[in-house]
Amino acid sequence: MPRRSGPSKRQLRVGELVRQTLSEMLQRGEVHHEALIENPITVSEVRMTPDLQQATAYFLPLAGDRTADVLEALKACAKYIRGRVGHHVSLRYAPIFRFEVDTTFDDAQRIETLLESANARRGTGSNNAPDDGLVAVEDSGPANEAHADEDVIPSTDQAPASKDRDGA
Secondary structure: OOOOOOOOHHHHHHHHHHHHHHHHHHHHOOOOOHHHHHOOEEEEEEEEOOOOOEEEEEEEEOOOOOHHHHHHHHHHOHHHHHHHHHHHOOOOOOOEEEEEEOOHHHHHHHHHHHHHHHHHHHOOOOOOOOOOOOOOOOOOOHHHHHOOOOOOOOOHHHOOOOOOOOOO
């Protein structure tokens, strides 16, 4: 059986539960740090290690500024957060937290800018569909459904014409 390369269902489920718990703690102001009280934070994702003993929480301040201050505040409060999350989530071990700034929004904006510049170079606007050389084919509807159960036998009279090997 091939081994999956992504996270397991359990990792995803526990990560989401930890993310919800962490978000609720920060929203209610249970983590007492000046930088965390002044800046509302979005916790976008929590990734768990396969043994569920470490968690990497990806966050972004709502205003988008002072990320360095918020990161330092979260690192300073990591032990307290670990204890509170361990109390709310039923796991054998409370996960050790790492905090990282979520860059997916910046990455998405960068990709969108690159796509817009590529469209501008090709002479198409952002409202136009990209000209990738593909032709849209419409479904003929019920006519195709009527013959869906029939076996298709290739016809010999529609074979492409080709020259004989002798050149005739």
